[in-house]
Each structure stands twice: as C-alpha cells, then as structure tokens.
Amino acid sequence: MTGDDLRAAVAAGVLRSEEGHRELLRSIVEVARAIFHARAASIFLLDEDRDELVFEAIAGEGSDSLVGTRFPSSTGIAGWVLVTRQPLVLDDVGEDPRFAKDAAEATGYVPKGLMAVPLLHEERALGVLEVLDRPARPGAALEEVELLGLFAGQAAIALDLLQAARRARTALDGSGADLETVARLAAAIDGLEDERRAVGLELLASLDKLLGDESRADGPPGSPAPRT
Amino acid sequence: MSVPERSEPLPAWSLPAGAEKNIELAVEWPAEVSREWAFGGSTGSGVRVCILDSGVEPNHPLVGPLVDAVAVVRSPEGEITIEPDEEGDLCGHGTACAGIVRSLAPECELYSVRVLGAGYTGSGPILVAGLRYAIENGFDVVNMSLSTTKRDLAESLHELADLAYFQKTMLIASAHNLPVESFPWRFASVLSVGSHDRAESLDFFYNPEPPVEFFARGVDIDVAWMQGSSLRCTGNSFATPHMTGICALVLGSHPELTPFQLKSVLYLTATNMIGSR
Numbered sequence: 001m002t003g004d005d006l007r008a009a010v011a012a013g014v015l016r017s018e019e020g021h022r023e024l025l026r027s028i029v030e031v032a033r034a035i036f037h038a039r040a041a042s043i044f045l046l047d048e049d050r051d052e053l054v055f056e057a058i059a060g061e062g063s064d065s066l067v068g069t070r071f072p073s074s075t076g077i078a079g080w081v082l083v084t085r086q087p088l089v090l091d092d093v094g095e096d097p098r099f100a101k102d103a104a105e106a107t108g109y110v111p112k113g114l115m116a117v118p119l120l121h122e123e124r125a126l127g128v129l130e131v132l133d134r135p136a137r138p139g140a141a142l143e144e145v146e147l148l149g150l151f152a153g154q155a156a157i158a159l160d161l162l163q164a165a166r167r168a169r170t171a172l173d174g175s176g177a178d179l180e181t182v183a184r185l186a187a188a189i190d191g192l193e194d195e196r197r198a199v200g201l202e203l204l205a206s207l208d209k210l211l212g213d214e215s216r217a218d219g220p221p222g223s224p225a226p227r228t
Numbered sequence: 229m230s231v232p233e234r235s236e237p238l239p240a241w242s243l244p245a246g247a248e249k250n251i252e253l254a255v256e257w258p259a260e261v262s263r264e265w266a267f268g269g270s271t272g273s274g275v276r277v278c279i280l281d282s283g284v285e286p287n288h289p290l291v292g293p294l295v296d297a298v299a300v301v302r303s304p305e306g307e308i309t310i311e312p313d314e315e316g317d318l319c320g321h322g323t324a325c326a327g328i329v330r331s332l333a334p335e336c337e338l339y340s341v342r343v344l345g346a347g348y349t350g351s352g353p354i355l356v357a358g359l360r361y362a363i364e365n366g367f368d369v370v371n372m373s374l375s376t377t378k379r380d381l382a383e384s385l386h387e388l389a390d391l392a393y394f395q396k397t398m399l400i401a402s403a404h405n406l407p408v409e410s411f412p413w414r415f416a417s418v419l420s421v422g423s424h425d426r427a428e429s430l431d432f433f434y435n436p437e438p439p440v441e442f443f444a445r446g447v448d449i450d451v452a453w454m455q456g457s458s459l460r461c462t463g464n465s466f467a468t469p470h471m472t473g474i475c476a477l478v479l480g481s482h483p484e485l486t487p488f489q490l491k492s493v494l495y496l497t498a499t500n501m502i503g504s505r
Contacts, residue, residue, distance in 0.1 A: 074345050080282065080319045083344045083351055084374040085410055086402055089462035091448075120408040123377045141447045141462045142425050146405060153407050 018169065021162035025057035028155045032131055033059040035151075036144070039133040040109070043119070043155055044078050045162075046127050053078055056127065056159070061109045077116050078128040085125065087117040087145050087152075117148045119156040126159040254484040261496040263430075265481075272333025272476035274483065278367040279329070279469075280358050281322030281374065283313055283342035290327035290452035297340040300358040308357045318345030320454045324461060325373050325469040327452030332429060332473025333480065339367065344374065352378045356385060359399075359412075363392045368479050371472040372401040372418075373465035375410040385412040393417035398479075398487045400472045402464040403440040414439045419475070419491060423447060423467040432474060434498035442494065444470035 025043050033041040040060035044053040052070045074083050081088050091113045111132035119127040129152050137144065189200035243251070258265055276295075284294055297313035317323040326338055343358035344351065355376055362370045370392070376385070389412050392399050401413035403420045413420040416438075423446025424433060433443040446467030453459040471494075478493055479485060485493065495501060 074319070074351075076319075080321050080344065084321060084402075084465060085377060085406075086374065086404055086465045087406070087463055088465060091460040093459070118406070120377055120406055120410070122408065123379045125377060139425065142423060145462070149405050149407075 018162060018165040021158055021165055022057070024158040025155065025162065026059070028151060028158060029057045029059040029129075032129065032148070032151045035147070036115075036131050036134040038131045040111070041129070041131045043159070044082075044128045044130070045159055046073060046082060046125060053082065053128065056162075061111075061132065077114060078130060081116040081118050081128050082125055085118050085120065087115070087149060089113075089115045089141060089145060115144065115148050117145070117152040119152050119159055121156040121160045124160075126156055126163070129155050255482055255489070261493060263497045263502070266493050266497045267474070267477035267481050270333075270477040270480035272336030272473070272480045275333065275336045275369065275476040275479045276339065276367045277329055277333070277336045277472060277476050278339045278341055278362045278365075278370045279322050279326045280341045280343055280355075280362055280370055280372050281325055282319045282344040283315060283317040283322050284326040284338070284340040285317040285320075285323040285452070285454065285456075288323055288327065288452050288456055290458060291323060291330050291338070292334075293338075294326075295337045295339050297342070298361070299342040300354045300361065302354055308353060310357070310361050313340060313342050315342075317454065318342070320459075321373065321465065324451035324453060324459070324466065325371055325472075327458075328449065328466060328469035329371065329473045329476065332470065333476035336473075336476040336480070339365075352376050352381045356381055356388070359385065359388050359392075363388055363395060363397050366395065367397055368483075369398045369400060369472050369475050371469050372399060372412065373468045375402060375404065375413055377408055377410045379409075382411045386415055388412075389415045389417045393487045396486055398475055398490055400468055400475065402468045404464060417487070419471060419487075419494075421446075421464060421468040421471045423462070423464050429470055430474065431499045432471060432494070433500045434495045441491070442471055442498070443467065444474070446470070 029041040029043055032038070038060065040058065042055060042059070043057040045056040047054050047070070050070070051073045053073050055066045055069045058066055071079075073079055077088065077090065077093070093111060093114060113134070114130055114132045115134070116128055116130045118125055119129055129148065131148065134144075189197060189204065192200055283299065284291060284297060286294060286297070297316070298310050299313040299315070300308060301311045302308050321344065322340060322342065326340070329336065330338065341358045341362055343355045355374070359370070359372070389399055399412065399418045401418045401420055403413045403422045404410060405422075412418050420439060420441050422435070422440040422443045424431065424443040425447040426445060427448070429445050431445060435441055435443060444467040446464055447462045449461055449466045450458050451461050451466060474494070475490060478490060482493070
C-alpha cells in the first residue's frame with residue numbers, strides 16, 4: 001500500500017462516517033416528526049467558532065435546501081433554548097410578529113406551535129432539536145417534553161460523532177507531512193519480505209505498546225509523563 | 229414581627245454559656261404553619277426580586293415598572309462590566325419570567341440583570357458575573373430560569389450559591405430532565421424547580437426525592453411576551469418564577485426568614501403537605 005493509498009482509505013472512512021452520522025440525524029428528525037405527528041422537525045448545530053446555529057437536518061415542512069442555513073446563536077427560539085439549556089414548549093408562536101418574521105425569513109414556513117430542547121453532551125451544548133406544529137394533546141405536555149428529552153439524548157450523541165468526523169476530515173486535509181510520514185512507514189512495512197515484514201510489524205507493535213502504556217499512565221495524550 | 233435588638237455580636241463559631249439571648253429567633257412559628265400564616269394577605273411588598281435572564285421589557289402591561297435594569301456586558305477583549313440596560317429584553321424569556329412573578333406578588337420590587345442574549349460564546353462568565361452582582365446587591369430572591377453545563381464554572385457557581393444562602397439571598401433555579409449535569413440548580417443551597425401540570429398558580433409540591441426540590445406550575449401558562457403581547461408556554465423556565473413569586477409572598481409577610489427557614493416554610497405549606505394534614 002502506498003502513502004497515497006492509505007491516505008485515500010482513511011479519507012474514505014472519515015467521509016463515510018460523516019455521511020453516516022448525517023443520515024442518523026435525518027433519521028432522528030424523521031422519527032421525532034412521526035412520533036409527535038408533527039408537520040416538521042429539525043436539528044440545529046452550534047458552530048462555536050462563528051457563534052452561529054446551523055440547520056443540520058430537517059424533516060417535513062421546509063426542505064433539505066435549508067441545510068447549512070445559519071443565524072446568530074442567541075436569536076430565535078432555538079437560540080434561547082440553547083443559552084438557557086431549558087426545554088420549552090410554545091403555542092401560537094405566530095402571535096409574536098418578530099418570531100414570525102424571523103421564521104419566515106429563515107425557512108419560508110411559519111409554525112403555529114413548537115417544542116424545542118437543547119442538545120447537550122457531557123458539558124457541551126451542541127445544538128437544538130425542534131418539533132413544529134404537533135396536534136394538541138391536552139394533559140400530555142410533560143410527557144411530551146420527557147419524550148423529546150430522550151430524542152435529544154440520541155441526537156446529541158449523533159451530533160457529537162458528526163463533529164468528531166468533521167474534525168478528523170479537517171485534520172486529514174491539513175495534516176501534511178505528519179500523516180505522510182506515518183503513511184510512508186506503514187506502506188514500507190507492508191511492502192517488505194515475509195521475515196523483515198514480521199520484524200517491522202513487531203517493531204510497530206512494540207511502539208504501539210510503549211505509546212499505549214504512556215497514554216494510559218498520563219491521561220490525555222501529549223501530557224508529560226508522571227515522575228515515579 | 230420585628231427583629232430583636234442585639235447588644236452584642238452574634239457568636240461566630242461557638243455558643244458560650246449565657247449567649248443564647250444573642251440568637252433569639254425573630255420569628256415565632258405557630259404550632260401548625262398554615263398558608264394563611266405564611267403568606268396570607270401578602271403582596272410581596274418590600275421584597276426585592278431579581279430576574280437574572282435575557283432582560284425585561286420595560287413597562288410591559290403584565291410586568292409593570294422595574295426598579296432598575298442592568299446588563300452584563302463583555303467587551304471584545306473579554307472584559308466584563310455591568311452597564312445600565314438600555315435595550316430591555318432581547319428575546320422575551322426574561323419578560324415572561326418577570327410577568328409570572330408580578331402576577332403572584334404584585335407589589336414586589338422587580339429588578340432585571342441581563343446575562344443572556346449577547347451570543348452563546350462567553351455566556352458562562354457573563355452568567356457568573358451577573359449572579360455575583362445580584363448577590364452583592366443583596367436581592368431577597370433571584371430567579372434563574374437557566375443553567376450551564378460548563379464544569380469549569382461549577383465551582384464558582386457553587387461558591388456563589390453558598391454565599392447567597394448565608395447572606396439571605398434565595399436563589400431559585402430551573403431544573404431539567406436531560407441526561408447531563410447542569411448548574412446551579414443541583415446545589416443544595418439553591419431552591420430547584422420542576423413543573424407540575426395543574427392550573428393553579430399557588431399549587432406547589434415538595435419533592436422528598438431531590439435533587440429537584442419543588443414542583444410548581446409550568447404547563448400552559450399565558451406569559452408576558454415581546455412588544456406588550458402574551459403567549460402560552462410550557463417549561464420549567466416558567467415553573468421557576470412561580471416559586472419565586474411564592475417566595476416573595478412569604479418574605480413579604482416574614483422578611484426575617486433565612487433561606488433555610490424559607491425552605492422550611494415552603495415544605496410545611498406545600499400542596500402535598502397540606503393535603504396530608
């Protein structure tokens with residue numbers, strides 16, 4: 001295997017992973033929409049670098065063409081669900097002219113009522129899940145918020161994985177010489193004769209064990225080794 | 229009921245013989261604490277309530293006048309300052325909370341400290357600075373219909389929550405049911421609130437299985453909204469100001485109560501406690 005081959009294989013894996021997680025997000029909003037009999041459901045991802053929320057997945061009203069649309073992180077219902085970390089249910093949002101204008105400009109669709117929940121993973125707020133225009137179920141509000149919270153847990157895990165895949169792709173794109181070196185080394189060992197190849201693999205295994213031991217002893221990679 | 233005059237400073241770490249008179253209690257509690265004793269006839273008059281949120285729309289018909297409003301502002305260089313709030317509410321959340329408090333305690337003194345709305349980035353330090361400002365200003369009750377998941381803020385928030393508790397500022401914070409840790413509602417020195425779905429605003433329940441300590445009205449509530457309007461909402465964000473309003477009523481009747489005593493009164497007058505008597 002050449003360095004280019006390895007690079008291509010890793011890139012393909014990262015890309016497949018990213019696509020898979022996007023499909024998972026789409027599946028989550030589709031199921032959320034179906035469970036709540038809603039007209040639409042959507043997931044927003046927080047882009048911390050730009051302090052913006054981004055449409056990441058949409059089911060129902062609106063369309064996939066909205067995926068990628070951005071707006072400031074503290075505006076709109078999604079924004080304040082994100083900053084307060086509190087789930088929220090609103091009825092008749094159309095009564096708020098500012099909301100209607102914002103929603104229409106963003107999506108071309110003005111919902112009447114919505115439920116929104118922050119997507120939290122460990123200590124990070126990753127985004128917001130919204131369910132729009134579900135039929136009224138008197139007496140079921142608390143139960144619905146509980147159920148939406150369960151979807152939020154699932155969506156947060158998917159968003160976390162998606163972000164990890166994107167970071168991997170960014171690292172791959174910008175890796176340059178470091179990854180090339182690793183790729184060349186792997187390719188060189190792969191191309192050796194049987195005996196020398198076995199020695200090479202043994203060397204790699206020893207290196208892996210050494211780095212693995214240090215990593216286990218140190219905690220996060222890159223931190224200095226503890227004194228004994 | 230007046231506070232007894234103290235001729236000597238209170239003992240700090242111990243109670244020597246003969247010093248009992250220094251810690252005579254200001255409030256004589258009846259054998260059975262009733263709601264009538266706790267807050268009957270109270271309007272929340274004289275109680276200073278702070279809404280730590282997205283700001284409050286001034287002179288909203290459901291909110292009325294604010295005594296003061298400030299915003300916690302972060303400069304591009306990261307410096308955090310407290311400025312007069314010239315913008316009011318940036319999203320409606322704080323106005324909704326203020327309107328609920330006003331509906332229960334019509335004569336309380338409402339203050340706004342804006343910590344939300346300036347963007348997600350940097351919102352954690354702004355929240356801490358706003359809470360510190362509220363405690364330093366000695367508000368009787370602080371409504372926090374918000375939380376943070378940032379672990380590195382937990383220690384600061386915990387210290388502030390304990391400081392508030394010992395300085396007679398009752399922090400009232402929204403709980404949530406999501407599978408992550410968030411703060412400050414989980415701290416024992418805070419009064420944490422979840423939702424029940426009854427329609428009576430003065431119904432509240434003590435939860436014998438914390439961390440959520442009380443449940444208050446949080447479903448299908450008509451709240452004050454932007455530009456003088458109102459809107460029907462559900463969420464713990466709106467259960468929290470119900471407990472804030474009820475605390476303002478109790479403190480209106482018994483301003484001497486410490487947060488510990490206030491929680492005790494709430495426990496003794498909770499809907500599930502009254503119903504069991």
